[in-house]
Amino acid sequence: GTGAGEVLAFCGEAADVAFAGTDYTEAELRHLIRREHVRTLADLLQRRMSVTITGCLSSRAIHRAAEILAAELGWPEAKAAEAERDFRARLARDHGLTEATLAARDHDPDRSSPCA
Numbered sequence: 209g210t211g212a213g214e215v216l217a218f219c220g221e222a223a224d225v226a227f228a229g230t231d232y233t234e235a236e237l238r239h240l241i242r243r244e245h246v247r248t249l250a251d252l253l254q255r256r257m258s259v260t261i262t263g264c265l266s267s268r269a270i271h272r273a274a275e276i277l278a279a280e281l282g283w284p285e286a287k288a289a290e291a292e293r294d295f296r297a298r299l300a301r302d303h304g305l306t307e308a309t310l311a312a313r314d315h316d317p318d319r320s321s322p323c324a
Contacts, residue, residue: 228269229314230259230323234276241280249273249295264323265305266313270295 224235237252246252253273259265270292278288299305 228266228272230264230269232257232259234272237273237276238280241277246277247281249277249291250298252277253295262323264313265299265310267307267310268314270310 224233226232227234227237237257240246240252240256244251244256246256249270253265253270254260259269274288274292274295277283277291278285283291296307296310299310300307
């Protein structure tokens with residue numbers, strides 16, 4: 209989109225790595241958090257990224273996103289853990305996305321999905 213150049217410049221400032229088996233990079237998450245003023249995992253993973261609707265959301269992705277969000281916002285480890293628990297509970301309650309489903313996505317990189 210119109211902000212692609214800005215995202216590319218941000219991501220090119222330092223070494224970058226893929227984000228938890230998706231087409232995103234960890235720098236892209238950091239850019240979203242900073243630029244879009246993300247404050248929750250739901251805002252990041254459900255509203256700012258396509259990982260939830262494409263079936264790419266996994267247990268590993270949730271945990272790593274919580275770590276990145278905590279680092280960007282200066283959260284203590286306990287707050288990051290609470291945010292992760294709350295988000296997982298929300299997924300189960302509101303969307304029927306179970307821990308077993310999320311964990312299975314961690315171990316099955318060949319599943320038929322648009323994930324990296």
